[in-house]
Amino acid sequence: MEKNKIKIIEYGALTSTKGGIESYIITQLRHINKDKFQIDFLVPNEYEELAYEHEIKALNSKIYRGYIRWKNSFWGHYYTLYKFFKQHKGEYDIAIGNYLDLQNINFLIIAKLFGVKVCIAHAHAGNNLRKNIKRNILVKFNRCVLSFFVDKLFACSKNAGNWMFGNKNWKEIDHYIIENSIDYNKFLFNMKKRIELKHNLNLELGNTLVIGHTGRFAEEKNHEFIIDIFNEIVKVNKNAYLVLIGDGVLKEYIEAKINKLNLSEHVLLLGECSNINELLNIMDIFLFPSKTEGLGISLIEAQINGLLCFTSEGVVPDEVNFTENVNFISLDKSAAYWAEKILEKDYSRKVLKKSLLISKYDINNTISAVEKILLEAIK
Template sequence: MNQTKPVKVLQVVGAMNRAGTETMLMNVYRGIDKNKIQFDFVSYSKEESHYDDEIKSYGGKIIKLSNTWSIKEMVGKINMHGPYDAVHSHTLFNCGIANTAAQIAGVKIRIAHAHTTNDSSDSLIRKIYLKCMRKMILHSSTHLLACSKGAGHYLFGEKGVQNENYSYFPNAIDYSPFLQQDNNSEARKFKMQCGFGNNLVIGHIGRFIKAKNHLFLLRIMQCLLEKDPSVKLLLVGEGEEKKRIINEVKKVGLEKNVVFAGIRTDIPVMLQCMDAFVFPSIYEGLGLVLLEAQASGMPCIVSEAIQPEADLELGLISKQSLDEHPRIWANRIMEVVGKKEKDFLKITRAFEEKNYAVSVSIAKLMSLYSATSGGTDENYTDRLI
């Protein structure tokens, strides 16, 4: 490999909006030496995404696809904007399309990365699709990464996670902004603007999609109001389900108690506004925002769908079943309020021990991206048949 040129990597994503996978990638991208490694991004979205301008400021390209199922178009984009040393796909089962195209284009390193434990359908057609795409992923990828054990099993199957090229990859997070004392003063300003006063604030950060279970969160809120009529719910994020949730808030008369903050760049401040973080997801690959919440010392009440890798073992994670009545959740929330972790050294040590630091992720990815081979395609394919 010519060492005078930076290693060139193509990241394949749905769109670079503010979500867990995308934030993890930006944490890495901000931290790498751009003289040694450079990222371009394939986006499946025709719209501008939240991180696009920042990516361009670092010299990265945003490459749009008109047909996300076209291997031919993907090969063309790789050849047009390459050559690439590695293609790193983050698009669930569609990773098979991207990595097959990369294989045809002669890209040596082809990574499929698992970020979730489920999706929205279990129809027969969907099951057939998953089986075919999983086989495609295993045959075209030189490396398989997963943010949690559950995510790895879901995307790669039992055979995939037993492969020698499969490995657990902790999500990269720059936790230092969440430890800053400045967040407290900014949080007070925001709470004043929202009219929170000294009221109890329960929070959630995440896209408005069915998997995040906002409707259940509203049921919990109704139960909390029986205990404290002044409690507030702070919702940060955007998404396809937001309009539905807004209508539900109006329907049940919670307009004075629920604040929709939209997409925010000051997540550390948003977390400091909260007294407890509630995360009743139906499924999650990991839940990067839970790492951010723990970095802020925030007590978190989460569903059993949350992967064990997300728990930093700081005593901040409390799991509840979604089968339990929302009142049980409300009771548990009231129990943990006021029990923030204020020992920042302890928090820092937990992140380092769990290998969630950005520096660790960058070192591992640099090793993968810079590899000259992952075994021949023929031998790798033979191992998977």
């Protein structure tokens, strides 16, 4: 059956952090029909362990540490991509570039030049932080050449597709919304786990308010503002606790801010966790004031668990609010305003109707649609 499989090579999908793209990739890999599809990954030639690396290999996917980052060596980047596709010429049917922005589509350009039949650009972010002129120029250039090298566009939301690829490309190139689906059964509220984990984390006070966040410690996730909001909440509710799940480059900086505000006894930094679905059970409020998001898969997981959510108005797409349990607040509002809005709400869990659970975000409903798109793409 191996020779009849559709072989896919993906780029930009994996880092050492268990972020949104990594979560999307591993969920899809667990459920895709492995008799029909072989998905492999091209990552930088660095030696740090990747998120879910052991499981990815156990699922018979290959990981090639095969290219130099563009920022480390301009010519080295192109040469190592050229070398990879020359070595694997004729092996892959589809190349997928996973992007948080569009300043670099070299992987898809070289893939197409080496005869890969279908090249797909996948937008995983929207309204990102384009801070310099060079990045803006590169994005505009890549939008102009996109149609020559890319056959299909994927995006986690319409907003992400328009923002990354531009309105013209999104209209004219064959495009699809690929929902960041999850295995919803894993994220359903579990009272037994809530009691067990609150006991393990010493969060058993009768009227404790637990506010939670999951996400890598990076500027776009806005952890500094999360701490400011929580600081205002603690002024009103001394039994409030903040649980932060994730890791990243800004973790030490945020930890220093926590200590400076004398909040260390109220904040739990749990690092990267493989049981996020279980840890959601200990939370009462989910706080997600991102500066940029393509969709916000963490908000989907939190809603499945029945949590009341607070997120950024005009940043996080409205379609994430499939339970009507998400409150949108402008980032222009102060931390005190956010805290006030959070504290005035009834944060008792909402039991979701089955019709909402079995939604477009359920991996069991979406994986067949993705498979159909990929099968039709190579006909």
